Amino acid sequence: MSGSLTIAGLGPGDAALVTPEVSAALSEATDVLGYAAYVARVPAREGLRLHPSDNRMELARAGEALRLAAGGNSVVIVSSGDPGVFAMAATVFEALEAAPQWKDVAIRVLPGVTAMLAAAARAGAPLGHDFCAINLSDNLKPWPVIEKRLRLAAEADFAIALYNPRSVGRPDGFGRALDVLRDAGCSKRIVIFAHAVTTPKERIETVSLTEARPEMADMTTLVIICNSQTRRVGGFVYAPRRVS
Ligand code: SAH
Numbered sequence: 156m157s158g159s160l161t162i163a164g165l166g167p168g169d170a171a172l173v174t175p176e177v178s179a180a181l182s183e184a185t186d187v188l189g190y191a192a193y194v195a196r197v198p199a200r201e202g203l204r205l206h207p208s209d210n211r212m213e214l215a216r217a218g219e220a221l222r223l224a225a226g227g228n229s230v231v232i233v234s235s236g237d238p239g240v241f242a243m244a245a246t247v248f249e250a251l252e253a254a255p256q257w258k259d260v261a262i263r264v265l266p267g268v269t270a271m272l273a274a275a276a277r278a279g280a281p282l283g284h285d286f287c288a289i290n291l292s293d294n295l296k297p298w299p300v301i302e303k304r305l306r307l308a309a310e311a312d313f314a315i316a317l318y319n320p321r322s323v324g325r326p327d328g329f330g331r332a333l334d335v336l337r338d339a340g341c342s343k344r345i346v347i348f349a350h351a352v353t354t355p356k357e358r359i360e361t362v363s364l365t366e367a368r369p370e371m372a373d374m375t376t377l378v379i380i381c382n383s384q385t386r387r388v389g390g391f392v393y394a395p396r397r398v399s
Contacts, residue, residue, distance in 0.1 A: 160224035160260055162244045164237040164267020165196055169353035172268045180231050180265060188220050189233035189243070197233065213243065217250035221257040237269040241290045241318050270377040271316040274349030277359050279391030281347060281381045284398055286314035291321070291328055298328065302335050309339035314394055315380040320372040329378075330369035336380060337364060345381040345392055348372060361392060 161180045166172035181187065187197050191207035199205065208216050216232065224230040234242035244264050251257060275282045287308050293301060308315045315336075321329040336344075346367045348360040360371060364380065372378055385394045 157261065158224040158227040159229055160220055160247070160262045161229075161231045161265060162238045162247055162262070163231050163233050163265040164239075164242070164269070165193055165233050165235055166268040167236055167270050167273040167353045168351065170196075172273070172353060174265065174267065177265050177267065183229055184231040185228045186220075186223050186230045187233060188216050188223075188230065193233045193235050213246045214250055217243065217247045218254065220247065221250055221254065221260055224260045224262075225257050234267070235270070236273075237267045238264055239266070240269045240271075240288070241292075270318065270349075270352060271379070273352045274316075274347065274359075274377040274379060277349060277352055277357070278347045278361065278379065279388070280393040281314055281345075281379050281385055282316070283394040283396050284314065284382060284384070285311075286316065286382075286394075288316040288318060290318045291332055292319040292325065293328060294325075298331075301328070301332070305332055305335045306339050309336055309341050309380075312382050312384075314382045314385070317378040317380065319374065320376055320378050321369060322374045326369075329372050333364065333367055333369065341380065341383070344383055345385050345387070347379040347381065347392065349377045349379070351375045352377065361387075 163177045163180055181197055184203060186204045186206060187194055188206040190210045194205050194207040220230050220232045232243050238244040271288055289304055342365045344364045346362055346364050348371045350358040381392060382394055384398055385392055
């Protein structure tokens with residue numbers, strides 16, 4: 156019996172944003188692994204084993220998923236949003252690199268709607284021109300790297316999507332990031348705080364960088380620093396596609 160490992164994105168929260176391809180993979184799975192809050196979004200059924208784990212157990216979870224797949228199971232490892240954006244897909248390949256005995260496991264990555272796109276759609280079209288995404292967590296990279304990327308993205312006038320802006324364990328980084336962007340001359344830029352997008356707790360706040368406060372973000376927030384050309388129209392913001 157040959158098993159498989161599917162790395163799937165569940166989208167930002169709303170069940171309507173789980174792709175049909177991901178739903179099909181889940182309906183055929185024997186085992187689903189992932190951070191407990193994401194596994195809880197997978198409907199339970201007979202014959203499906205759920206393996207919730209802690210958020211910090213990512214490499215161990217990836218190894219376990221490969222082991223189960225090599226044993227002949229249909230394994231799905233779930234992430235929120237898209238599995239390739241600051242999530243499990245890269246972790247699985249890292250585990251694979253360290254464990255060549257599993258190189259023949261059939262692996263596929265199924266995309267999902269990443270938080271940045273769901274947030275941008277709610278706000279209007281802030282990613283209508285060039286943009287980048289930066290993970291503000293310094294768990295896996297040193298803070299000076301984050302600061303350098305923020306400065307250069309500001310200088311290049313990218314719209315900047317900030318993932319993992321602030322957590323209980325990292326209360327200060329986001330305030331420092333706002334200071335870096337203000338020092339880089341971005342004070343007039345529009346900032347979107349998109350909380351828990353597509354869930355019942357959704358809340359979208361749009362302010363200027365001068366008004367932005369660290370407390371406006373937590374781990375359920377996706378922050379978009381708009382580019383300098385971004386304008387308001389009605390209740391929306393949009394980045395013009397033409398830049399002079
Ligand atoms: N793979 C995920 C990102 C994981 S990092 C994706 O593609 O969306 C986790 C961060 O994503 C959170 O700290 C937050 O910044 C963002 N995020 C995830 N879901 C969100 C949602 N529904 N609303 C706003 N931000 C969200």
